[in-house]
Amino acid sequence: MDAVIIAAGFGSRLRDISDSKPMTPVAGVPLLELGVRQAKAAGASRVIVVTGHEADRLEAALPALSARAGIPVEAARVPDWSKPNGWSVIAGAERTSGDYLLMMSDHIFSAPILGGLARQGAADRGVTLAVDLRTDDPLIDPDDATWVSRDERGFIRAIGKTIPSYDAVDCGAFLCTAELAEAIREAIADGLAGSLSEGMQRLADRGRAATWEIGGAWWLDVDDPRAHALAEDQAPRFLPEIYASIS
Numbered sequence: 001m002d003a004v005i006i007a008a009g010f011g012s013r014l015r016d017i018s019d020s021k022p023m024t025p026v027a028g029v030p031l032l033e034l035g036v037r038q039a040k041a042a043g044a045s046r047v048i049v050v051t052g053h054e055a056d057r058l059e060a061a062l063p064a065l066s067a068r069a070g071i072p073v074e075a076a077r078v079p080d081w082s083k084p085n086g087w088s089v090i091a092g093a094e095r096t097s098g099d100y101l102l103m104m105s106d107h108i109f110s111a112p113i114l115g116g117l118a119r120q121g122a123a124d125r126g127v128t129l130a131v132d133l134r135t136d137d138p139l140i141d142p143d144d145a146t147w148v149s150r151d152e153r154g155f156i157r158a159i160g161k162t163i164p165s166y167d168a169v170d171c172g173a174f175l176c177t178a179e180l181a182e183a184i185r186e187a188i189a190d191g192l193a194g195s196l197s198e199g200m201q202r203l204a205d206r207g208r209a210a211t212w213e214i215g216g217a218w219w220l221d222v223d224d225p226r227a228h229a230l231a232e233d234q235a236p237r238f239l240p241e242i243y244a245s246i247s
Contacts, residue, residue, distance in 0.1 A: 008052025052081020
């Protein structure tokens with residue numbers, strides 16, 4: 001199984017801390033390296049990093065990262081990184097075969113999340129999204145979160161940052177089939193911008209977008225200085241196996 005990590009954006013909210021969000025250190029370890037090591041621990045045999053902003057610099061760092069983590073790490077450059085994140089999904093998916101884990105470079109997860117998500121593949125879905133039912137958790141930034149409304153089966157009814165009602169929050173980790181990238185391509189062909197959420201909503205409308213509830217496990221979206229400070233404090237405690245393997 002491959003893992004695709006989206007690392008193409010500008011990362012404006014972390015610019016006061018680091019000029020490259022994927023390379024921003026958390027307790028001494030770059031966010032991207034945490035993601036690569038987490039993907040390996042979940043069973044990935046290869047990681048594809050989708051690059052865009054400062055792609056040359058990021059791609060130059062991948063061979064050393066691969067050697068440290070002990071897993072092949074390859075780059076897939078998105079042609080225009082200013083476009084919505086669905087374009088990055090397409091760029092990464094083109095390099096995969098079979099199901100793959102999809103992650104954002106600024107999200108970090110305790111081991112049970114990615115490990116559990118990787119086992120959720122089934123014929124009744126084209127994608128499975130890890131969700132957290134703790135929608136009022138203080139670790140979640142309500143102004144930046146992507147919200148999820150689920151049906152009685154636990155499949156997605158609606159997803160987006162501004163949906164009127166919801167019962168879960170998107171954790172930023174997906175188990176994908178080829179259907180997700182194809183749904184994003186369809187959205188683009190119909191004149192939409194090409195966001196990941198647009199592709200997810202298309203699969204939801206077809207009854208093909210499942211969720212998997214993380215059961216209280218720890219995760220964090222490291223998107224701004226407040227979240228980075230939390231990550232510095234909490235990541236070594238919640239990711240002990242990763243930090244132990246590096247020290």
